[in-house]
Amino acid sequence: MHLTGEEERALDGEYGEALGAAYRVLVAVGGLLDAPRLIPVKSAHVSGVNYANMGDAGLEFLEEFSREARVSVPTTVNPCGVDVWSPGPYIPGSFLEKQRRIVDAYLRMGCRESFSCIPYESENRPPPGSHVSWAESSASIYANSILGVWTNRESGLSALASAVTGKTPEGGIHIEENRRPGYQLIVDARLDDPIDYGLAAYYAAGKTSAYTISFQGIPEPGPQAAKQMAAAIGAAGSSSMFVISGERLKGVDVDVFSGEQLSRLRMELGGPLEVEGSIVILGCPFYGLEEMRSLSAMVEGRVARVPTFLQTSKSIYGEAEELGLVDSLSSSGVTILKGACYTLAPIDRWIGADHVYTDSIKAVHYMRMRRIDARLASLREIALLFT
Numbered sequence: 001m002h003l004t005g006e007e008e009r010a011l012d013g014e015y016g017e018a019l020g021a022a023y024r025v026l027v028a029v030g031g032l033l034d035a036p037r038l039i040p041v042k043s044a045h046v047s048g049v050n051y052a053n054m055g056d057a058g059l060e061f062l063e064e065f066s067r068e069a070r071v072s073v074p075t076t077v078n079p080c081g082v083d084v085w086s087p088g089p090y091i092p093g094s095f096l097e098k099q100r101r102i103v104d105a106y107l108r109m110g111c112r113e114s115f116s117c118i119p120y121e122s123e124n125r126p127p128p129g130s131h132v133s134w135a136e137s138s139a140s141i142y143a144n145s146i147l148g149v150w151t152n153r154e155s156g157l158s159a160l161a162s163a164v165t166g167k168t169p170e171g172g173i174h175i176e177e178n179r180r181p182g183y184q185l186i187v188d189a190r191l192d193d194p195i196d197y198g199l200a201a202y203y204a205a206g207k208t209s210a211y212t213i214s215f216q217g218i219p220e221p222g223p224q225a226a227k228q229m230a231a232a233i234g235a236a237g238s239s240s241m242f243v244i245s246g247e248r249l250k251g252v253d254v255d256v257f258s259g260e261q262l263s264r265l266r267m268e269l270g271g272p273l274e275v276e277g278s279i280v281i282l283g284c285p286f287y288g289l290e291e292m293r294s295l296s297a298m299v300e301g302r303v304a305r306v307p308t309f310l311q312t313s314k315s316i317y318g319e320a321e322e323l324g325l326v327d328s329l330s331s332s333g334v335t336i337l338k339g340a341c342y343t344l345a346p347i348d349r350w351i352g353a354d355h356v357y358t359d360s361i362k363a364v365h366y367m368r369m370r371r372i373d374a375r376l377a378s379l380r381e382i383a384l385l386f387t
């Protein structure tokens with residue numbers, strides 16, 4: 001990969017060890033992508049925040065790196081493992097203390113206090129056509145597919161390196177040719193809700209490694225369905241983008257997804273509705289105001305029979321508070337988490353739950369990988385757990 005003289009000097013550590021390390025990460029990634037050069041990015045979104053994933057090694061790295069490193073472009077960050085602003089009494093003190101140190105390290109580097117996996121709904125919404133460097137697969141796939149932004153599915157480390165240098169290798173989905181579909185799923189099924197859209201996407205992502213997936217036979221997804229699709233693709237495969245095509249494509253691999261396959265997949269990921277030993281986790285990806293409004297309307301005047309958690313960002317929480325949604329959901333027994341992802345934290349162990357209900361395919365996928373009995377349920381089914 002060609003580097004400018006300035007980039008060479010930065011790589012050699014002339015402007016500090018942290019910047020040199022960041023350039024070394026980008027050169028290594030650029031080599032894997034066969035990128036000819038580095039290009040500037042408009043923003044970065046960094047994952048690697050949840051202490052449940054990071055562990056002590058990640059915490060130590062961040063504390064060391066953040067002594068010197070500073071971000072050079074607007075940078076948002078993924079959720080924590082717990083709500084560090086109002087943690088529940090069941091959160092172990094050592095987890096909370098370490099999570100707060102991770103938060104401090106990111107803020108020291110100049111990252112925005114976003115702690116959200118849907119940065120595009122408030123803190124980080126680059127104009128279409130911008131090249132960015134975003135980790136968090138659901139966010140980067142959404143950015144490519146819906147916002148018209150260009151980003152590879154970065155790792156936490158490569159996005160952090162881009163945040164510090166302001167650059168990314170010009171490879172992968174930053175190349176126009178890779179944004180053309182390399183696979184098409186013909187959907188011969190009626191998609192009734194965002195979960196159905198997510199299931200079609202989950203199926204397709206497991207069948208291909210093409211950068212871009214085309215879906216034929218479905219209407220343009222609304223924002224909630226698009227979030228489900230992006231998250232499901234991120235969980236099940238390596239693709240970076242999806243498009244909705246009016247026509248069948250020639251010269252690409254094709255599969256058909258029938259109504260029967262849809263029902264079967266929905267049953268495989270679901271399970272019977274039980275109250276005893278259950279909890280509910282909603283908002284994977286994080287809920288925005290629309291999803292909060294839908295839930296609030298559905299459960300108004302009723303109270304949750306099982307511990308029910310809703311994940312959103314601190315800024316969306318603030319807006320929801322002004323709209324009265326926080327009050328109405330709280331009075332229905334919903335605990336609203338700010339900037340926290342329980343999908344990846346051991347909440348089942350902390351509060352002794354046997355099953356988790358969620359309306360997120362991604363959450364079921366990851367929790368089952370951790371041997372948690374996670375069951376997919378629509379919001380309508382989850383509302384049955386309120387009395």
Ligand code: F3S
Binds near residue numbers: 231
């Ligand atoms: Fe967000 Fe956590 Fe799900 S980061 S997409 S809520 S796994």
